Amino acid sequence: MYKYVSLKNKANNQYRNVHATKMQDNYESPTCKFMLTEQEKGLYSIMNEKNNEYYQDHITTMSDSVKDDGQKWRFLKLEDSNNEYYIQNVKNNKFLTVHASKLETSPSGSEIYILEER
Numbered sequence: 001m002y003k004y005v006s007l008k009n010k011a012n013n014q015y016r017n018v019h020a021t022k023m024q025d026n027y028e029s030p031t032c033k034f035m036l037t038e039q040e041k042g043l044y045s046i047m048n049e050k051n052n053e054y055y056q057d058h059i060t061t062m063s064d065s066v067k068d069d070g071q072k073w074r075f076l077k078l079e080d081s082n083n084e085y086y087i088q089n090v091k092n093n094k095f096l097t098v099h100a101s102k103l104e105t106s107p108s109g110s111e112i113y114i115l116e117e118r
Contacts, residue, residue, distance in 0.1 A: 021101035
C-alpha cells in the first residue's frame with residue numbers, strides 16, 4: 001500500500017479532500033493528499049495532509065486522532081486492477097461512496113476509488 005495517496009472516485013472523477021462532506025474536480029496538494037498508516041494488519045487510517053485529521057465512520061465529521069475502529073479502513077482491491085479499491089470502514093462495515101457525506105452498506109460501481117501515489 002502506498003504511504004501518500006489521493007482518493008479519486010471512479011464514477012464521478014472527483015477527489016476526496018480536506019472536507020469530510022465535499023469532493024472536488026481537480027487534485028490539489030495538500031488539500032487532496034492523504035497519508036495511509038497501517039494500524040493493524042491490513043487496516044489503515046486515512047489522514048488528510050492539510051488538516052491532519054482522519055476520515056471516520058461518522059463520515060460527516062473528521063477525527064483529530066485514531067481512537068478506535070471508527071478511524072480504521074479496509075482497502076479491498078478489485079480483481080484485475082492496478083489501483084482500484086473499495087474502501088470499507090472497520091467499525092460499521094460501510095463503504096466510501098460517490099457522495100462525500102454518505103457511506104453505503106454494500107459496494108457497487110459508485111464506491112470504487114482510484115488510489116494514486118503522491
